[in-house]
Amino acid sequence: MDTGASQIDWNSHNDFFKFTRGRFIVEEAENARKREIRFDMNSLARVAAQSGGAARCIAIEKYPDGMFNKAFLITMDNGQEAIAKIPNPNAGIPHSTTASEVATMDFARKFLETPAPPKSHPVGAEFIIMEKIEGVPLSQLQVLLAMTPVRNSGFAIGPATGRDWCDAGRSDLDVDKGPWASLTQYLQAVGTREVKAIQSLEPPKTVALFCGPKLYRPDTENKLTALAWYQQTVDALIPKDAAITRPCLWHNDLHDDNVFVDPQNPGEITGIIDWQSCHISPLFNHNPDPAFLDWDGLEPETLDLAPRPGLSGLSPEERSAAVQEYSLQNVFIAWRKLMHAKNPDLYRVVEFRRTATYGLIFLAHRIFEYSEAHFQSLLIERIKLDSDGAVAGTELVTEVKEKMGDLWPDKGFIEHERYNDCKADLDEVKGLILEQLAETDEEKAEYERYWPFG
Incomplete structure (x- = not known):
């Protein structure tokens, strides 16, 4: 000072x-x-x-x-x-x-x-x-924006200022920075931006992975090939759920030095700072979990709280570390439980971000730096997954045909006298498929939607 x-x-x-x-x-x-x-x-x-x-x-x-x-x-x-x-x-x-x-x-x-x-x-x-602003940073005491539609003529959406549009020299690129009229246009613009960066900028060194012989080697042609694949598959990558594709303004850096609270009443937020690069983009593009939760362990598979750790035989330091990890993990899971109950749209973002589809969208944003190999591998895995699913669906039809025999409606047709028996068998088959394969109400509804028999 x-x-x-x-x-x-x-x-x-x-x-x-x-x-x-x-x-x-x-x-x-x-x-x-x-x-x-x-x-x-x-x-x-x-x-x-x-x-x-x-x-x-x-x-x-x-x-x-x-x-x-x-x-x-x-x-x-x-x-x-x-x-x-x-x-x-x-x-x-x-x-x-x-x-x-x-x-x-x-x-x-x-x-x-x-x-x-x-x-x-x-x-x-x-x-x-x-x-x-009054108050002290949350970090000294040891959220989120409302997803409310607002229309006001005093504000307008300008060009993108998110970090992925600025990092590694991207801010100097002469590319379309929006605003865009559709999600497809936005995601295509991301691909065009990465192509332009690869063609005109020197890629930065990265600490995300080591490079060299027998390891990853950055390759311009591979990067451009991956982006060509991305541009061809963008429409297929866009989730159908409008609740998670709608554009939202979001603060993506809510760590405990950016959130100020009243020291006498820590439950009262007095201010949120560092709004630089906060931007409007599809809800699924934003991190639904504030950084101040401080959990960087494995993604919880369910909303069940983690069991208490066994502490017998541990040194005081090990015991303290185990209790700390247990506390942080369960606070994070409790946050997710609260999100699931109070903001189900945001929890659907959590679910979507676990999928290979989201992984492809995420990696496409950073292909200029390092992610073309991951992108290509994940895309191949997704294609294989679709292929395996198609094979499994075909095999299931073969099993049902063998079971139903003459009652199978080849080409969707069955004689009048066998119609009722055919319908009864098909209803039984559908019930078994829903019972054995549908794990959620959403999956059950999807099976119903694709079921070919009326």
Whole structure:
């Protein structure tokens, strides 16, 4: 923290402009360059003072660097405090990213009644000054946006500013960034964007997997082939459930430093910060689980709570770790149970995100970096799954034909005198199929829909 009178030259503090939270192991010079930005801190301090009705700024404290922004706590001579946020060069599309964040906070506060930071002021195109919200981060005490349709002429949907449209140099691509008239157009645009990135950008090194002989080797032709397959299958990948395909505004980064609560009443949220890159996209594209739940273990297969761990024979440290894991897992499962009961549409997103179809959509968004091999493998598995299903369906028909004999309605036709017996046998067959194969009401309804016999 630096304090003093108005004659202080805030621009002399070099650490204000550099990434100082740590060092990068991967491509350090390039990663540091993308997170260093020079601006006039003296002018920013003056604007902050004016916005707070003060004469001058008396203190500036830099918060720990974010990966895409710098934030400063600015204290004025009248005691007021403000937060100044400056996007790094890697934050996203110039102007659009900042303008979108300001508009999103305004929209969330006014129409969704979400406690976002108040009175945001864009300074130029690449600065935001906002009042410091009350409360403390949830992380010091140890959700979600309403899916409500809103129509207001004061707001309009602009070009996409989500991270997948900005990362690894994508923000510089001359591609269609929307808005789009349909889900198909949106998903096709993702594929076109990845093709353009592969053709015109240098792929970044990734810590997601090691590369080299006998391991994965990035291959431009394989990437383009995978995207060609993706473009051909987009329509088949789109889920039929309109509840999970409708566009929604979502905060995808609800970790416990972005949620502020009243320290005297921790159940009351006083503010949610970091709305940068929050975007409107299909509900299934958003992570339904807030990050502050802090569970990174296996996806629970059911909504049953996990059994208590056996603690006998464990050291105190092992016992503490087991209890901690048990607690985190059951809090996560309890969240999912609450979601299932209170917001079934969102729980259907959880179910869809377990499927190979969602995996293909997800991987297509990142083929430029590394995921073409996973995409191709998953697509082949899905084709084999469909093929196996078709073979199983054909074999089932053969079994039924053998069982029914002359009562089987070949080509859907049966004589008058055998009609009732045929119908009775077919009804029995359908009952057995539903009993043995349909695990949910949805699956039962699907079997009913495809059943060929009236």
